[in-house]
Each structure stands twice: as C-alpha cells, then as structure tokens.
Amino acid sequence: MGSEEKETEEEIDLSLKIDSEQNLKEEETAKIDDHEQVEMDDKEEKAPAKDEEEATETTTGENEDDTSMVELSLPQDRNPRELSVLQMEMDRMKEENKVLRKEVEQTMKEYHDLRMKFAVIQQNNKKKDPQIPLSLQDNAKANKEGPRTVPEIFGVKIQRSPSPANTDDSISESELGLSLRLQPSTSQHDKALEDKEENKEELASFASVKNKLQRIHHHELPGITAHVASPPNRKARVSVRARCQAATMNDGCQWRKYGQKIAKGNPCPRAYYRCTVAPGCPVRKQVQRCQEDMSILITTYEGTHNHPLPVGATAMASTASAAASFTLLDSSNPISDGYTQTNLPFNSYNPINPIWSINPNDHSKGIVLDLTNNLNEFTPRFPVAGSSSSSAAQQGLFSWMPNKSSYYHQSGNANISMNSFPIPSPRSLDERIWKGEENKPLADHNVGAIALDPNFRVAVAAAITSLFNKESHHSSHPIGSTSFGANRNNGQK
DNA sequence: CGACTTTGACCAGCGC
C-alpha cells in the first residue's frame, strides 16, 4: 500500500508538472504575442486593421502549432538582442512541446492497453454470466463482488481513499465511467499526432484533461469528483433540458413507464421509465416538466446501456457523454466552469446556448445539459394546437399533459387542477414517432441544433468516435441496426 | 389476449 501511495504521488507530481509547464507556456506565448503586438502597433500604425487580424489569428488560430505561429509573426527588422531572446523562448517552447508530445503518446499507449484489457474482461464476464451487463459500472460492481477488483485485474494502481464513503463502488463507477468518456479526446489527439498537424493548444488541452483524469483517479479533485462520485450506490446522471411537447423526448431508445410521482417542489408529475431495448438494461430515465416553463422537458438519464444504441440514441448519448466529458474532465473549459458556478438548478434555463453544467445546488442531479436554446425547440414537429409553446403550455394543450387522476398520483402538494385541459393522447404522438410517421426523429433535430455550437461539435464528434470505437469491441452487435427504434417491447415480461 | 399504462402500496434513505 505504501509503495502504491508513493507512486500515486509521483504521478500527481507529474500531472502538476505538466500543468505548470502548460500554463507557463501559455503565459509565455501570450506575453510574446502581447509584446509583439505592442511593437507592431508602434511600427505599423498605418495598418491597425491588419494588426487586429493578426492578433485575432494569434489568439484564435487552432490549427497551427503555436511555435510556428510565433515564427510567422516575428518581424524581420527586430534588433538582434530581442531576436535572440525570442529565439531562445521559442526553442524552449519547442522542447517543452516535445516533452508534452511524448507524454501524450505514452498516455495513449497506456490507455490503449487498458482498453484492450478491459475488452478482454468484458468478454470473460459475458461468457461467465450473460446477464451481467457490459457497462463499466456494472462490471465494476460485479468485479467488486468477485475475488478480484477491476484495478487489480487491470494492473493499475488506484489510490483508495481512507474515507468509508469512498468505497470501491464510487471509485469504479466514477473513474471507469470517466475513463471511457475521455476516450474520444484521446482518439482525436492520437489522430492529430499521427498527422503531425496538432497544435500546442490542443496538446496542452489534452494534457490538461489527462492530468485531471489522473487526479480524478486519485481523488485529487474533490470538487469535481464529488459531483460525479455521488454516494457509492448512486450512478452518474445526466439531465437533458430541452423544449419538447411530447410526453417524452424521442432519444432513439425504447422506454417503458413503470411509475409516476409528484415530486416535491414541482406540480408536474415525474415519470419513471426503464430502457427496454435489451432485457435487463439498467438504464432508467426520469421525465419531468420544468415548473417555470412547461414547454421544457427535463429528462434525467441514469446508468449505462448494456446494448448497442440505435442511431438516434447514439447521437443523444454522444451529446450527453460529451457533456459529461467536458464538464467533468476539463474544468479549464471556461464554459463549463462558468456554468458550474452560475447555472442554477432546473428552474432557470439559459436561452442563449445549449450548455452543460453541474447542478451546484444538488450534485446528485449530475450533469445538466441545457438544450433549451430556441434552436432546440421541438414544437413544429408536433401538430399541437396553439401557435407557441408557452401559450400552449398555459392553455394545457401539450400532449404530455396528464389526462387522468394520475396527475395527482401520490401527490399531496399538487395545486394545479388539470381537469379543464383538453388533452390529446400522449401515446398517439409517441407512437407516431416510434412508427416513423414523423419525417425525422426528434433526436436528429436535437443533434442538428447542438451541432451549431462549436464546443458541442467537438464534444459530440469526440463522443461519437468513442461510441464507434466502443462498438468495434462488440462486433456481433452492429450499431444502428434497423431493428431498433421501430419495435416496441423487446422483453420485460 | 398481449402489451402497455396507471396507480396505490411499499421500501429505503435522509434529515430532524
């Protein structure tokens, strides 16, 4: 144990070193850029617009190596002393860049090895007990109950917190889940490395992510880990807020309702659904209307599918996964940071951009993916009376509105009478979607809107890559089979 | 009649 802890500390030290190197490099780059900018402003006052362009290019250029950027922007008529200083800085940065690249390559190798080992473990578990889901979380649990733990099998050393709250469950669930979600990033950067086109910014970003993963692995980020590593017996959750007038969002999976309740603080009933795509799939989702804006549907996903996802579900899952990756692993992301601090719980939504955040007031809610941007409005896809979603909500014309006393199911605090609302059958709308009568799945619409956000484009692309890589390990289950989505009820009885 | 939803009951976790 003692040696393990020592090794852990060394790894953390390494992480911090990379972080500090990265920060130093960024600061230096910024300093050099600023310095040059001032000088060029002095020398080229006649062309301020050009300067601005260059400055923009310097700060926003994402496809060039930073060192080359500096080289390109070096003026030729600088005095030799300044040039030599800058040249030294550049050389130093290049050296650091090389070190970082080596780090990334090494990490990629290690990560690939771990993935291969995990695939083997999954295969073994599947052979032993076909009922054991392939999800990391469940495997972790299964392994916990068995004679060997996942870390032991993998041969990796995970520092266990002495706190009784941090049991193997929390370690396995949060960390292994996070590991998978990081995969898309690593894949992207691996490809970038091969192409030798990667820039320092991406490299540094990846190094940062890697460092955070390491620190999460070693419980060195209590602030972040606490969000994910909810109590040991709880799974990570991803909440998706989106405007939708149907009873539920069509995310490509098949769901069976198994309960409904009035939750405290929201008169809208909360519906509980189980995934029925595959028997024994542990994934559940809760669907509830936002109290403030009833056109907003809050869907909370919990668990990991033990089956390949349909195309629509893949896209949706990718989004959620990507949000999880960026939110949990890249706290340097200004967006995630900002909203982690400022985004309020479900009762306030951000109409500007689709955004993901960690609910600061209730970490048990997990990650909140806010798709309530106008672009994500599903309204036009449904023949619902009422021209706008809000007016429709006020008039009680949504298809999701309860049409029976179920609205008061186990209530005690329901204070809105729905009896006067003319309500179309939610089932009929859902069925139309399931049977493909709608022109396109809602998920497509949703993903299209998400794709407009550059941050999400990166995240979603990465997550999709991850899923494809993941699916490659389950060659017997081709992804996106047409048998999915249209058929209801694969089992449950 | 099978599949699915509804809904009352039950249970576990948590705070006081």
Add this chain to the structure above:
DNA sequence: GCGCTGGTCAAAGTCG
C-alpha cells in the same frame, strides 16, 4: 425514532 420524500413494485385497468 419518526416523518418526509424519492424510487420501485405489481395488480388492475386500458388499448389495439
């Protein structure tokens, strides 16, 4: 220990 709340179960009801 007690009550509240969230989550789940399962019998009854509904639908095609």
